[in-house]
Amino acid sequence: MENKAHAFAAGAFVLVAAALLVAMAVWLTRESGLHLTYELSTRETVTGLQPQAGVRFRGVQVGKVVAIGFDPLVPGNVLLRIAVSDEVPITRSTFATLGFQGVTGLAFVQLDDTGESKEALLSGDGRPARIPMRPGLMSQLLDQGAGIVAQLQETSRRVNQLLAPDNQKALMGTIQGIGQAAGTIQQLSGQMDVILRAQLGPERVNLPQFLQDASVTVKAVGESAAEVKRSAAELTRVAGRLNQPGGAMDRLAEGAGALAATGQTLNAGTLPRLNRTADDVARTVRQASRAVSTVSENPQALIFGNGPVAPGPGEPGFAAPGGRP
Numbered sequence: 001m002e003n004k005a006h007a008f009a010a011g012a013f014v015l016v017a018a019a020l021l022v023a024m025a026v027w028l029t030r031e032s033g034l035h036l037t038y039e040l041s042t043r044e045t046v047t048g049l050q051p052q053a054g055v056r057f058r059g060v061q062v063g064k065v066v067a068i069g070f071d072p073l074v075p076g077n078v079l080l081r082i083a084v085s086d087e088v089p090i091t092r093s094t095f096a097t098l099g100f101q102g103v104t105g106l107a108f109v110q111l112d113d114t115g116e117s118k119e120a121l122l123s124g125d126g127r128p129a130r131i132p133m134r135p136g137l138m139s140q141l142l143d144q145g146a147g148i149v150a151q152l153q154e155t156s157r158r159v160n161q162l163l164a165p166d167n168q169k170a171l172m173g174t175i176q177g178i179g180q181a182a183g184t185i186q187q188l189s190g191q192m193d194v195i196l197r198a199q200l201g202p203e204r205v206n207l208p209q210f211l212q213d214a215s216v217t218v219k220a221v222g223e224s225a226a227e228v229k230r231s232a233a234e235l236t237r238v239a240g241r242l243n244q245p246g247g248a249m250d251r252l253a254e255g256a257g258a259l260a261a262t263g264q265t266l267n268a269g270t271l272p273r274l275n276r277t278a279d280d281v282a283r284t285v286r287q288a289s290r291a292v293s294t295v296s297e298n299p300q301a302l303i304f305g306n307g308p309v310a311p312g313p314g315e316p317g318f319a320a321p322g323g324r325p
Contacts, residue, residue, distance in 0.1 A: 035063060036123050040080040040096050040109070041071045042133040048100060048107035055082045056099070057111040062088045065109060081128065082109055090131070093117040098136040102277025110136075151254060174234040181227045 046068065055063035063084035071077035084090065093116040099108050111131070123129035161167075311318040 034086045035083040036086050036090075037066065037128040038082050038084060038090070038121075038123050039128045039130045040082065040133045041074055041077045041130060042080070042098075043077055044098065044133070044135055046078050046080070046098060046107065048105045049080075049098065049109070050106075053106070054108040055084055055111065056108060057084075057088050058113075059110075062111070080109065080133075084111075089113070090121045090123075091117050092119050092121050094121060094131055096131050096133045098133075100136075102273050104277065170234070174231050177227055177231040181231065184227075 049065065049068065051065055051068060053065040054061055055065060063082055065080060066083050067081040069079050069081075071079040088111070090111070091113055093114045094111060095114070097110045097112070099110040100106070101108065121129050121131070
């Protein structure tokens with residue numbers, strides 16, 4: 001009879017404790033205040049978003065996701081219905097994005113406002129108003145990543161074309177032509193000096209011969225100038241192909257800027273969230289480990305608690321190991 005009484009008392013205690021836990025959970029999750037219903041329609045995937053997921057307005061918890069389905073008005077779109085507190089300033093310039101909680105993969109709805117409109121967006125239960133939904137951070141990163149890879153491939157292809165063997169030969173030929181033209185001009189300068197000394201010197205003055213030699217020299221200078229002009233034009237065309245709008249240099253600059261912007265976004269937004277989530281997970285694992293250790297050492301603690309602490313030396317009831325109190 002005594003064992004049955006103890007079992008009945010233990011069972012009654014467990015039932016009372018379970019009822020108290022349920023009542024506490026209901027009290028903690030109760031909703032207070034008036035909530036307004038809004039709808040979100042998007043063509044983006046909503047992986048990780050579940051009913052009862054959180055709705056935040058600039059990081060503050062303001063509501064939850066009521067239902068997830070398909071939009072009957074726009075085929076192919078996903079329709080989200082959310083309940084938001086009436087204290088949230090929802091205006092016609094408010095928009096929604098899909099956020100993720102660290103590395104868990106769980107998603108939530110993030111509301112924000114551009115501030116362009118001050119007119120409140122009214123909504124009713126019969127016909128909820130719709131808030132526009134924009135692509136989230138992950139979608140933007142995926143889209144930009146594909147574009148950056150395509151730009152880098154196109155830039156690499158253009159650079160390879162520019163540095164093709166034929167173009168390299170043409171560029172080296174132009175440089176050699178400039179060097180030859182400079183050498184020809186230097187030779188003509190030396191010949192002109194010799195002619196002037198020979199024809200206009202103090203011992204001999206032969207003007208017809210001097211004029212003929214001068215004509216030949218001028219002709220040679222003209223040919224050299226034409227060669228220099230052609231070489232300069234070739235260099236100008238090569239430089240123009242490099243610096244033209246949308247050319248290889250612009251592509252390289254755009255790809256580097258896009259990669260720098262993506263790195264800054266990851267460093268400023270995603271990495272701090274990952275670190276905080278890892279700290280929370282480690283803290284939860286340590287607490288669970290301590291609870292499991294306590295239950296393993298004293299299973300009766302789940303019903304009767306840990307019990308009174310044994311008296312220490314000098315306290316009433318203390319008994320030394322191997323002796324009597």
